[in-house]
Amino acid sequence: MKILVTGAAGMIGRKLVERLARDKALGGKPIEHLTLVDVVDSPIPPDAPSAAPIVCDFSEKGVAATLIAERPDVIFHLAAIVSGDAEANFEKGYRINFNGSWALLEAIRHENEKQASYKPRFVFASSLAVFGPPFPDCIADDFAPTPSTSYGTQKAMIELILADYSRKGFVDGVGVRLPTICIRPGKPNKAASSFFSGILREPLNGHAADLPVGDDVRHWFASPRAAVGFFITAATLDTAPLGTRRSMTMPGVSATVGEEIEALRAAAGDDAVARIKRVDDPFVAQIVKGWAGRFDAKMARDAGFTAEKDFREIIKVYQQDEMGAPE
């Protein structure tokens, strides 16, 4: 089978490509070719089958049609500009996250019109940003998306189109609403969510980390490894039982900052915890207050999606995948 990955140079994109290269198959079918698209060069794992990195902006006119003309069997659509960028650059956000994604689905529809048997699986990286406050304590699968950012709006709109195109039989779509990914490898970044990973990653590596919010802040998490697993499951599950509900909140760990810290203590001791510096940041605290802390991801769990069971496990995954700890 032929696979197209957009956003293949991103953190999750790379890990997904590494997993595909290692597995050499998807859903029992051998992978013949990987097309890796990003605005920068996508790394090709040494054990990959035939793979071609393409450096391009998928949202530019004509690019979607070119990418789909090869009729990939599975499309992992991870490319997007991030929430802060989409908020600061309104037109760019709609152009890339909405129009660009729609152009991919339109290109698929046009290929499907030429040959009805072409109906690829389209796995869409959506986001919990489709939800906006006020929330209930636990957000169920049938809770209405009312985004409080342009990014969340663009993701919610593509979820709607994905469902309609799937209903019409043009594509076989699955939308994956990712939890906050933790522990992100690499360096702290400017995302408001950066500290959720930072207060674990930095102390585990002997460095200090700032904590800008209180211990009682609750959020929804899964590891990078779990995220890759979500995409593999989304690419291989039986979509017939989904009906018109094509996008799902992924399972995750609901935990407070305090619970994160206790998991760090259990994994790496008091010395590690002592490296966390409490530096209140009302700006970050205000943003984070708008995020939900708990989801009932029943639909996704029923469909076979799995995540870690607690923060101890999330830390263990980081130690194994990033620090060379044994499995």
Added chain:
Amino acid sequence: MKILVTGAAGMIGRKLVERLARDKALGGKPIEHLTLVDVVDSPIPPDAPSAAPIVCDFSEKGVAATLIAERPDVIFHLAAIVSGDAEANFEKGYRINFNGSWALLEAIRHENEKQASYKPRFVFASSLAVFGPPFPDCIADDFAPTPSTSYGTQKAMIELILADYSRKGFVDGVGVRLPTICIRPGKPNKAASSFFSGILREPLNGHAADLPVGDDVRHWFASPRAAVGFFITAATLDTAPLGTRRSMTMPGVSATVGEEIEALRAAAGDDAVARIKRVDDPFVAQIVKGWAGRFDAKMARDAGFTAEKDFREIIKVYQQDEMGAPE
């Protein structure tokens, strides 16, 4: 104030324009000019203030910018192709109902960029078609829209954009999800919902009417007069308390076909009821089964929207507005 109405030649559009012409004011401000847009000539009521009908397709390139260039203070956006047309003509549905509506909001955004004080009230005619089965017995305001038609998808997408553009301060939007309008004046049409009006209107006028479904079918109704009231309320309410929830399910009457028939009996006697012919139509029954029967329109009621309290009242409104009965 200047008012723009799209879809001004449609059944609700005409009644809205008649009401505006009669009131000569909206929210206490005198109406200086009405621009009436439709693909056919919009009738101008004799008592209208300055009014200009424009025959055009609002979704054609450049038209939205032209309409908004006059900076109307209030825009009633009712124009759309109907559900069956959008389902049968996929590209046309997205082009008109989605891209056309988005173009209006984009034109407003561009005027707002030129002069930040331009932030018109935009009243959007949405639909209960944003909801798709499976439903709970009663659909609350925070139930997720998962449309089962392309029409519903297009309406749900514009609801999202309307909320985002309102949040960003480009426009002051209110989305009005209309109940099934009953009793529609005029002749039976090919809509699957036509019989809900037909089994009352035709017998009230001495004619026979076919009933294609069983007595236990439940649905959500409001009169044309109530629909006009929804638009007036949406144009004049204080939007500050709405937050990011800009689209609301309108209040209505939840009633079964059996309850409709009993209201007809009370209003016009057994002779009228005897004019209803039971002609089962499994095709119509199947479509109607996918529609919800009950909504908790709390948000809209709290915002001041009102509808009839029962089917007796819906029939009385028809007799007054269409048959010359005294108020």
